[in-house]
Amino acid sequence: MSDDKVKCNDVFFFNDLVDVITDLRNYLVSQNFLGLDYYGPINNSLWLPPQMPVIMDESKKIHEARYSKAILLERLRKRIGDCQKCRLSETRINLVFGEGNPGADIVFVGEGPGREEDIQGRPFVGAAGGLLDNMIRAMGLERKDVYIGNIIKCRPPGNRNPADDEISACFPYLEEQLAIISPKVICALGKFAAQTLLNTKVPISRLRGRVHSYTPSVSTGERISIPVVSTYHPAYLLRNPGQKKVVWDDLKVVMELAGIVKKRR
Numbered sequence: 001m002s003d004d005k006v007k008c009n010d011v012f013f014f015n016d017l018v019d020v021i022t023d024l025r026n027y028l029v030s031q032n033f034l035g036l037d038y039y040g041p042i043n044n045s046l047w048l049p050p051q052m053p054v055i056m057d058e059s060k061k062i063h064e065a066r067y068s069k070a071i072l073l074e075r076l077r078k079r080i081g082d083c084q085k086c087r088l089s090e091t092r093i094n095l096v097f098g099e100g101n102p103g104a105d106i107v108f109v110g111e112g113p114g115r116e117e118d119i120q121g122r123p124f125v126g127a128a129g130g131l132l133d134n135m136i137r138a139m140g141l142e143r144k145d146v147y148i149g150n151i152i153k154c155r156p157p158g159n160r161n162p163a164d165d166e167i168s169a170c171f172p173y174l175e176e177q178l179a180i181i182s183p184k185v186i187c188a189l190g191k192f193a194a195q196t197l198l199n200t201k202v203p204i205s206r207l208r209g210r211v212h213s214y215t216p217s218v219s220t221g222e223r224i225s226i227p228v229v230s231t232y233h234p235a236y237l238l239r240n241p242g243q244k245k246v247v248w249d250d251l252k253v254v255m256e257l258a259g260i261v262k263k264r265r
């Protein structure tokens with residue numbers, strides 16, 4: 001066998017090995033995002049494939065393209081870091097990035113973190129979060145099946161409404177998340193989520209009941225536009241339980257757009 005052929009086989013073997021390492025890392029990161037953290041923390045420096053000088057130049061681009069959505073979200077989270085882009089950074093306890101399945105068909109978008117979310121650093125974990133969990137279960141899904149985020153990532157003091165400049169500062173982060181996840185449908189929870197995603201000031205009562213469309217400003221390479229179903233915020237539902245039927249009608253549209261057949265219990 002010529003030296004060239006041996007070298008070529010070595011390169012293929014090395015690239016296969018890198019594929020396996022990268023796929024395994026992606027799988028573990030995905031599992032981590034799905035809440036299965038028994039693998040322990042994943043240290044990037046330990047899991048990055050070894051570099052082969054010169055030969056890796058081309059294949060490196062391929063491996064970059066194969067990075068999973070979980071890794072892209074992880075990178076975005078790191079880039080956001082300890083964001084100070086708006087005044088909400090001065091009063092927050094935790095920045096609430098969002099959580100769930102990076103490959104979700106459905107993304108729920110709320111307004112912003114409340115007190116409990118601020119304390120825990122997770123979206124929708126207070127009383128309204130409990131109701132959202134019930135809504136998701138009613139759809140035959142679990143919380144880990146969907147992705148949940150907010151228009152703004154830091155709590156406005158006293159749970160006041162987010163200001164326009166705060167939304168303008170923060171919304172691009174959510175847009176990047178949506179571009180990475182590229183869901184089949186977005187469910188906008190409440191006025192601020194619906195009006196921001198749809199770039200309108202039309203009241204939520206008139207936005208709901210129809211399927212609208214969100215056009216990503218960040219290229220996804222997957223979808224030109226994403227259907228948006230707007231409905232009432234779970235916090236509003238807690239105060240107005242009589243509207244649950246209306247919200248359920250909206251969730252049925254979400255299920256239809258996501259291609260979900262409700263599981264029998």
Ligand code: SF4
Nearest residue numbers: 083085086089154170
């Ligand atoms: S609300 Fe958004 S833009 Fe403002 S500080 Fe928090 S993460 Fe940054």
